[in-house]
Amino acid sequence: MATTLSRPEPGDRTRSPGLRAALPLAAAFAAVLALSVLSLFVGASDISVQRLLEDPEAREIFLLSRVPRTLALVLAGAAMSVAGLIMQMLTQNRFVEPSTAGTAESAALGILLVTLFFPGAPLTVKITAACVAALLGTGLFLGILQRIALKSSLIVPLVGIMLGAVIGAVTTFIALRFDLLQSLGVWQSGDFSGIMRGRYEQLWLVGLLAVTAYLIADRLTVAGLGRDIAVNVGLDHRTVMAVGVGIVAVISGVTVVVVGMLPFLGLVVPNLVSMTVGDHVRRGVPWVCLLGSGVLVLCDIVSRVIRMPFEIPVGSVLGVVGAAVFLYMLLRRNAHGAR
Amino acid sequence: MIELTDLRKVYGDDTVLRDVSLRIERGGVTSIIGPNGAGKSTMLTIIGRLLKADGGRVTVDDLDTERTPGREMAKRLSILRQENRFTTRLTVRDLVRFGRYPHSQGRLTAEDHRHVEAALGFLDLEPLADRFLDELSGGQRQRAYVAMVLCQDTDYVLLDEPLNNLDMKHAVAMMRQIRSAADTLGKSVVIVIHDINFASAYSDRIVAMRDGRVVHTGTPEEIMTPEVLKEVFDLDVRIEEVGGTRVGVYYR
Amino acid sequence: MALDERSTGPVEASADPAARPEGTPVPARRGPRSLPPWARITLLAVLAAGFAAAYLTYDVTGNVAYVIERRSTVVLTMVVVAFAGAVSTVLFHTVTDNRILTPSIMGMEALFTLVQTSLVFVFGIAGLNMFPPAVEFLAQTALMLLFAVLLFQRLFTGGIGSLHLTLLVGIVFGVLFGSLSQLMRRLLTPDEFTALQSRLFARLTRADPELLPWVAAAVVLVAVYVWRMHRVMDVVALGRESAVNLGVDHRRVALQTLMIVALLTAASTALVGPMTFFGFMAATLAYQLAGSHEHRHVMPVAFLIGMCALVGGQFFLEHLLGHAGTLSVVIEFTGGALFLYFLLRKAAR
Numbered sequence: 012m013a014t015t016l017s018r019p020e021p022g023d024r025t026r027s028p029g030l031r032a033a034l035p036l037a038a039a040f041a042a043v044l045a046l047s048v049l050s051l052f053v054g055a056s057d058i059s060v061q062r063l064l065e066d067p068e069a070r071e072i073f074l075l076s077r078v079p080r081t082l083a084l085v086l087a088g089a090a091m092s093v094a095g096l097i098m099q100m101l102t103q104n105r106f107v108e109p110s111t112a113g114t115a116e117s118a119a120l121g122i123l124l125v126t127l128f129f130p131g132a133p134l135t136v137k138i139t140a141a142c143v144a145a146l147l148g149t150g151l152f153l154g155i156l157q158r159i160a161l162k163s164s165l166i167v168p169l170v171g172i173m174l175g176a177v178i179g180a181v182t183t184f185i186a187l188r189f190d191l192l193q194s195l196g197v198w199q200s201g202d203f204s205g206i207m208r209g210r211y212e213q214l215w216l217v218g219l220l221a222v223t224a225y226l227i228a229d230r231l232t233v234a235g236l237g238r239d240i241a242v243n244v245g246l247d248h249r250t251v252m253a254v255g256v257g258i259v260a261v262i263s264g265v266t267v268v269v270v271g272m273l274p275f276l277g278l279v280v281p282n283l284v285s286m287t288v289g290d291h292v293r294r295g296v297p298w299v300c301l302l303g304s305g306v307l308v309l310c311d312i313v314s315r316v317i318r319m320p321f322e323i324p325v326g327s328v329l330g331v332v333g334a335a336v337f338l339y340m341l342l343r344r345n346a347h348g349a350r
Numbered sequence: 351m352i353e354l355t356d357l358r359k360v361y362g363d364d365t366v367l368r369d370v371s372l373r374i375e376r377g378g379v380t381s382i383i384g385p386n387g388a389g390k391s392t393m394l395t396i397i398g399r400l401l402k403a404d405g406g407r408v409t410v411d412d413l414d415t416e417r418t419p420g421r422e423m424a425k426r427l428s429i430l431r432q433e434n435r436f437t438t439r440l441t442v443r444d445l446v447r448f449g450r451y452p453h454s455q456g457r458l459t460a461e462d463h464r465h466v467e468a469a470l471g472f473l474d475l476e477p478l479a480d481r482f483l484d485e486l487s488g489g490q491r492q493r494a495y496v497a498m499v500l501c502q503d504t505d506y507v508l509l510d511e512p513l514n515n516l517d518m519k520h521a522v523a524m525m526r527q528i529r530s531a532a533d534t535l536g537k538s539v540v541i542v543i544h545d546i547n548f549a550s551a552y553s554d555r556i557v558a559m560r561d562g563r564v565v566h567t568g569t570p571e572e573i574m575t576p577e578v579l580k581e582v583f584d585l586d587v588r589i590e591e592v593g594g595t596r597v598g599v600y601y602r
Numbered sequence: 603m604a605l606d607e608r609s610t611g612p613v614e615a616s617a618d619p620a621a622r623p624e625g626t627p628v629p630a631r632r633g634p635r636s637l638p639p640w641a642r643i644t645l646l647a648v649l650a651a652g653f654a655a656a657y658l659t660y661d662v663t664g665n666v667a668y669v670i671e672r673r674s675t676v677v678l679t680m681v682v683v684a685f686a687g688a689v690s691t692v693l694f695h696t697v698t699d700n701r702i703l704t705p706s707i708m709g710m711e712a713l714f715t716l717v718q719t720s721l722v723f724v725f726g727i728a729g730l731n732m733f734p735p736a737v738e739f740l741a742q743t744a745l746m747l748l749f750a751v752l753l754f755q756r757l758f759t760g761g762i763g764s765l766h767l768t769l770l771v772g773i774v775f776g777v778l779f780g781s782l783s784q785l786m787r788r789l790l791t792p793d794e795f796t797a798l799q800s801r802l803f804a805r806l807t808r809a810d811p812e813l814l815p816w817v818a819a820a821v822v823l824v825a826v827y828v829w830r831m832h833r834v835m836d837v838v839a840l841g842r843e844s845a846v847n848l849g850v851d852h853r854r855v856a857l858q859t860l861m862i863v864a865l866l867t868a869a870s871t872a873l874v875g876p877m878t879f880f881g882f883m884a885a886t887l888a889y890q891l892a893g894s895h896e897h898r899h900v901m902p903v904a905f906l907i908g909m910c911a912l913v914g915g916q917f918f919l920e921h922l923l924g925h926a927g928t929l930s931v932v933i934e935f936t937g938g939a940l941f942l943y944f945l946l947r948k949a950a951r
Binding site for chain 3: 398399400419420421422423424425428429430431440444445448449451452455456457498499502
C-alpha cells in the first residue's frame with residue numbers, strides 16, 4: 012500500500028486546519044524576526060535607529076557588518092538544523108547530526124589539507140574541498156553503520172563521535188606538525204564576528220539547500236521509515252540517500268569554511284521540533300528552520316553580551332548550551348523507564 | 351517450587367505484569383503460552399533475575415531471588431534468552447565450561463570436566479566441541495547455549511522461546527532434548543513457547559497468560575480446549591486428538 | 603523510530619553473516635593455534651625487554667649516569683602508560699560488551715583539559731606549576747574518579763541499554779568540558795596559550811620524575827587487583843545475561859571495573875597527557891595476537907604490545923630518526939588509522 016505517499020495532506024481537505032497550523036508558525040516567524048532586529052543593534056559600537064537615520068557613516072558600518080552578520084546567522088542556523096534533520100531521517104536515529112557523524116570534522120580536515128598544499132587557494136576551492144571531505148566522511152560513517160550488526164539507538168552516535176574523534180585527532184596532529192593550529196581553531200569553533208559584506212554570501216547557497224529539503228520532504232519522511240519500507244512503496248532509496256547526504260555535506264562544508272563548526276544545533280533543534288510537531292518532514296522543516304535561526308541568533312547575542320566588550324565565539328556558547336540540552340534529552344529519556 | 355507473589359512490572363505507562371501470583375511445581379516441563387505482549391518473556395526474565403520487578407517477589411525453593419547471592423541462585427536456577435550475542439570468539443567447549451563457573455569460579459575440577467563432557471554428549475555436540483561459535487549455524491549455536499545451561503546443573507532451567515529460528519526438524523529435536531532433560535536428568539524446565547501444539551505434546555503443565563495476567567494453568571488436556579484458547583488468544587481453535595495428543599487447528 | 607526501542611524487549615535477531623544452514627561445509631578452524639598463549643607472552647616480553655635495553659644503551663655518550671637515569675625514567679613512564687592504556691581498554695571493552703569504544707573518549711581527558719585550562723585561566727602561567735606535582739596529581743585523579751562515580755552511580759542501573767546511555771552521557775559531558783575549555787582558551791594571552799598547549803599534548807618523554815613513583819605505586823596496586831578478577835572478567839565477556847545467569851553480580855563487577863578504568867585513565871592522563879587511541883591499538887592487536895580469549899592471556903599481551911609500541915617506537919624515532927618528541931603523534935595517528943580500518947573491515951560487535 013502506498014498510502015503514506017499518495018494520501019493528501021489533512022489540511023488539503025478543509026482550509027481551516029491548515030490555517031490553524033499556519034498561525035503558530037507565523038508567530039514563530041515574528042519572534043525570529045524580532046530577535047534578528049535585536050541582533051542588528053547589539054554590538055561593540057553603539058548604533059541606534061536615530062544614528063542610522065542621521066549618520067551616513069554609521070549606516071555604512073551597519074550595512075557592511077551588522078546586516079550581513081544577522082543574515083549569516085539566520086541562514087546558517089536554519090541550514091545546520093535542516094542538515095541535522097536530514098541525517099536523522101537517513102540514519103533513522105535521533106542522535107545523529109553533522110558533529111556526531113564525523114561530517115564536520117571531515118570538512119575541517121578538507122580545508123586543512125587544501126590550506127597545506129595550496130596556501131593561496133581562493134575561497135571557492137576551499138569550500139569545494141570542505142564539501143568533498145564532508146561527503147567522504149559522511150559516506151564513511153554510513154558505510155560503517157551498514158556493517159554494524161547491532162544498531163542500538165545509542166551505539167550509532169557513539170560510533171559517529173568516535174569517528175569524529177579519529178578524524179579530529181588526525182587533523183589536530185597535521186595542524187600541530189605544520190603550525191596551523193591557530194587556523195584550525197578558527198574552523199573548529201563557529202564564530203560570526205568576522206562576517207561582513209563579501210564574506211558570507213556563500214551561505215545563501217546553504218539557505219537554498221534548506222529549502223530544497225522542503226521540496227523532497229516526503230521522500231525523506233519515507234526514507235526515515237527504513238530502507239525496507241521505502242523500497243516497498245517504490246522509493247529509489249539509494250538516490251534519496253545520495254541526495255540527502257549531498258545536501259548535508261554541502262551545508263556542513265560551506266558552514267565550516269565561512270563561520271566554523273556549529274555543534275549540536277542540528278541535534279537539538281530537530282528533536283525539539285519532533286517532540287511537538289512530529290516526524291513528518293514537510294510539516295517539520297519550516298519549524299526546524301525558524302527554531303534553528305532563532306537559537307543561533309540568540310546564542311550569538313549572548314556571546315556578544317556576556318563579556319562586553321569582548322566577543323566569545325558562538326560555537327563555544329553553542330557547545331555549552333547544546334551539550335546541556337543534549338544531556339537533558341538523554342536523561343529525560345532515561346527517566347521514562349527503559350526507553 | 352517456583353513461587354511468584356503479586357509480581358508487577360511497569361514500563362513507563364505500560365503495565366506488563368499485573369500482580370501475577372503463580373506456583374510452578376518441581377519437576378517436569380512447564381510451558382508458558384499466550385499472545386504477543388502477554389508478559390510471558392518478561393515474567394520468565396524476572397524469575398531468571400535478569401530483570402528487576404517493580405513489585406512483588408519470586409522465590410525458588412523458598413529462596414528470594416533478589417536477596418539470595420547471585421552465585422547461590424546460579425547453582426539452583428539457570429536461564430537462557432532467545433538470542434545471545436557475544437564478542438569473544440569462543441569454542442563450543444569453552445562456552446559449555448562456563449556453565450561450571452557458579453560451582454568452581456573458573457578453576458575446573460575433574461568433576462567439572464565430567465559435567466562438561468556429559469552436557470556436550472547430551473546435546474550431541476561432541477563433533478562440534480572445538481569449533482568456534484561464530485562458525486556454527488543458528489540451531490547449532492542454540493544447542494551450545496542449552497548445553498552450557500545444562501552443564502550448570504541447576505534444578506530449574508528456564509528457556510525463553512527455545513524454538514526461535516529453528517526449522518521443523520531441529521525444533522522437534524530441541525523439544526525431545528528438553529523432555530529428556532526433565533525425564534532422565536530430573537530437571538524442572540520452564541519454557542516460553544509460541545506453538546501451542548508443541549506445548550501440548552511435550553509439557554506436563556501449561557500456564558496461559560494474557561494482558562499481564564495468568565488466566566489459566568493446568569495440564570495440556572485442561573488447557574487445550576476451544577473455550578480456554580478462545581479466551582487466551584481471542585481466536586477460534588478446533589481441537590483434534592492425534593495419537594493421544596491434543597492438537598489445535600487454527601490455520602483457517 | 604529508534605527512540606522507542608526498549609532495551610529489555612526481545613533483542614532483534616541480527617542477520618549474522620557467519621550463520622549458515624546445517625550441513626554446509628564449514629572451513630577448518632582458522633588462526634594458528636600452534637603457539638600456546640604463554641609462549642606468545644614470553645616472546646612479546648623478550649621483545650619488549652629487547653627494545654627497552656636497546657633504547658637505554660644505544661649510543662650513550664657524555665655523562666653516562668645522567669643519560670641512563672633520564673632514559674630509565676622514560677622507560678618506566680612507558681611501562682606505566684602502557685599498562686594503564688592497554689589494560690583499562692581491555693577491561694572497558696569487556697564490561698561494555700563492545701570493542702570499538704575507548705575509555706578515553708568518556709569525558710575524562712576532557713576533564714583533565716578543563717582543569718588545566720581553568721588553572722591557566724584563573725592564575726595565569728603560574729597556575730600550571732602552582733601545586734607540588736604529587737598534590738596536583740592526587741587532586742586531579744580524585745576529581746576524575748569523582749566524575750566517574752557520579753556518572754556511573756547515577757546512570758548505571760540496568761542492562762546494556764543503560765550502559766550505552768552512560769557512555770553517551772559521558773561523551774557529551776566531555777564535549778561540554780571541551781567547549782568550556784575552548785571558551786576559556788579564547789580569552790588567554792598567546793604566552794598562556796602556548797604554555798597550556800604544551801601541557802595538553804601527550805609528552806611521553808617529559809613526564810615529571812617526582813610524579814612517577816606515585817603513579818607507578820598506584821598502578822601496581824591496581825594491577826594486583828585486576829589480576830585477581832581475571833576469571834570473573836572471562837564470564838562478564840559472555841554478556842550481561844549470561845553472566846547474571848552464571849551467578850556474577852554484574853552491576854557490582856561492572857561498577858568496580860569502570861572505577862578501575864577511571865583510575866587508570868586518570869593516572870595515565872595526569873602523567874603524560876591525553877592519548878586517545880593508544881589503548882585501543884594495544885587492545886585490538888592483543889585480541890588478534892593473544893591466541894586466547896581468556897583475560898589472563900589477553901591483558902598481559904595487550905600490555906606488552908603497548909610496551910613494544912611505546913619503547914620500540916621511541917627507540918626508532920629518537921635514536922635512528924632523530925625525532926624525539928613525535929612518538930605520541932605517530933602512535934595516535936597509527937591508532938586512529940587502525941581504528942578506522944577495524945571499523946570498516948569487521949562488524950563492530
